[in-house]
Amino acid sequence: MLDLQRIKAISLDLDDTLWPILPTIERAEKMLHDWMVDHAPMTAALFSSPSALREIRDHMAANRPDLKNDLSAVRRESIRLALYRAGENPLLAEQAFEVFFAARQRVTLFDDALPALAYLAERFPLVTISNGNADVGRVGLGAYFRATISAREFGVGKPDPRIFHAAAGALELTTDSILHIGDDATLDVLGSINAGMQAAWVNRSDHLWPHEQQPHLTLSNLTELCELFKAQA
Template sequence: MLEPGKIKAITIDLDDTLWPIWPVIERAEKALHDWLAAHAPMASALFANPAALREIRTEMGNSRPELKHDMSALRRESIRLALYRAGENPLLAQEAFEVFFAERQRVTLFDDALPALEFLSERFPVVALSNGNADLQRIGLSRFFRAAIHSREFGVGKPDPRIFHAAAGAVDVQPEHVLHIGDDATLDALGALNAGMQAAWLNRADQPWPHEQEPQVMLTELGELRGLLG
């Protein structure tokens, strides 16, 4: 059972919690492809080949394991490798990545996201906790957050307890006084529980809970938080 009286801070996931991520990624990848088609057509052809793209990403994962938590660096270096293999200028990688990254920040919030952020931020310090590379300043949501902890900067990602503890520490609160909200049963909810936090699993698609240990609360939409924490 949720213990609202213990909650002194909120941590919240971003992708697929506040906005659907795959339409964003698909649009960003198309923008990248169009840019490469105009500036590096051979590399563009590589990215259009699923087998070649898979091989590039596999090689990046094997050769640069230190980047596994940094989605931005992995994307940029994959572009650089494709340019190199295509015999085109690897120095274009940064500019190409910026095209992708700018489009990646053009998100469409779920209808319940903005009211929930307004409600939560009026009552608690809120910390973004993400394995992705969303930029809250560019998206226009930074005013709701006291801090943001990303795996690319911290060096480890969810469900590692250390990143949850870092998020609690960012607002000087012990983990047991934090409620974490997120859509991923393992990375978010179970990760928060193992870090000593309370967990709210956002289950928009009515999926079965896959673990033995259960979160304190399961949500179908963020608006339910008002009744639980109001």
């Protein structure tokens, strides 16, 4: 059971916790493809099929394991490899990636996300913990967070306990005083529990819980958490 009295700060996942990630990535990939059609048409044609794109991703995973925690670098270098294989200028990769990255930051928040962030940020210091490459400043949510911890900058990702400890350290707290909120049962919930945090599972789609160890709290939306704190007040 969740112990509200212990909570001095809250850490949050981003993708699929504050906004749905699939439509965001699909939109960004379409923007990238449209840019490629105009600036690198051979690459756009050669790598327009899902199987070709999957082969590029598999190649990057096998040959650049050093980039596994940096999704931006994986995406940029995948574009560079595609340009090279299509016989076009690999130097276009930087500009192409920026087209994708800018579109990737244009997210559509879940309806409960912004009111919840506003409520929680008035009561607790908030920190993000993400394996992705969202930029909360560019997304427009930077004002709500005291710190942001990303796998890309930290060097390891969830569920490694070290990234959760880094988030606690950024707030000058210990992990046992932090509630972590996220949608991924393994990366967010088990990862944060193993790091000593309390964990809230955001289950927006009525999934079955897949592990023996249980979250301290299960939510269908972030409004439910705010209502818990309001009831305590």
